[in-house]
Amino acid sequence: MLKYELLPEQLIHEGTLKPEAFFEPQLITEAAILGTHDQTYWTKLKSLSLSRVEERRTGFPLSKELIERERFIMQGTIDCALFALENRISMNIAGGTHHSFTNRGEGFCLLNDIALAANHLTRNGLSKQVLVVDLDVHQGNGTAEIFRHRPDVFTLSMHGAKNYPMHKEVSDLDIEVPDGIQDAAYLKLLDFNLKQTIDQIQPDFIFFQCGVDVLSTDKLGRLGLSLEGCKQRDFLVMKACYENEIPLAAAMGGGYSEDIRQIIEAHANTFRLAQELYF
DSSP: TTTTHHHHHHHTTTTSSSSGGGGOOOOOOOOHHTTTSOOOHHHHHHHTOOOOOHHHTSSSSOHHHHHHHHHHHHHHHHHHHHHHHHHHHEEESSOOOOOOOOSBBTTBSOOOOHHHHHHHHHHSSOOOOOEEOOOOOSSHHHHHHHTTTOEEEEEEEEEESSSSSSSSSOOOOEEEEEETOOOHHHHHHHHHHHHHHHHHHHHHHEEEESTTTTTBBBBBOOBBOOOOHHHHHHHHHHHHHHHHHEEEEOOOOOOOOOSHHHHHHHHHHHHHHHHHHHH
């Protein structure tokens, strides 16, 4: 998508970030992928041999270039997690591929970057209790399925009740919000549940899926948040991490407003907040 090119350009142009603040990941290894995803699924994916039904479900026409791009994104979120351990916060311009299950892809998601990164931390003794805060307008159904029997990874998904997917998985905490919800009601609900969850599970690492398809202008969303409301949403999450000294890795997730300037501005706000709060 064009936003992946425009967002870093905007952040550098306005002086929020310098070029040296960015990193370029390498390809994720197959071993790392197979620590989360099913062998049969990965074999079919990399050999471009998904069935027509399976391919349609992903939303993409498969190609070697697409699979390679996905592998870079996956490693990007793992790298973000490691940088966050060093610097308290790190961000992936892409990522947030939360509709990818253990054994299948859906909704423009082939592999699940947050799941891969969370598994990297827990299996290498870098985190004992991960919290996934997924605030994309769509439920993080793939992430919920991957971690459904994992007490060391708590999944919180706050999403539109009537948005895709129609069949929801069961996260550790699902907060379904009604169509057209406005800033004040949304932020109050998030603030209460986020604080309660952090107090309850005491995470030592947080992944934040901060899709901007919660905006009222989004073509695929059904919510009513303003640009300022979306910014305040991100502030609540970052402030909670900052005050509780919990490392935070963020992945940008979705955003489908007709005017790409709305998408870039909303995503740029996330990076601006991180700079203001942490640096």
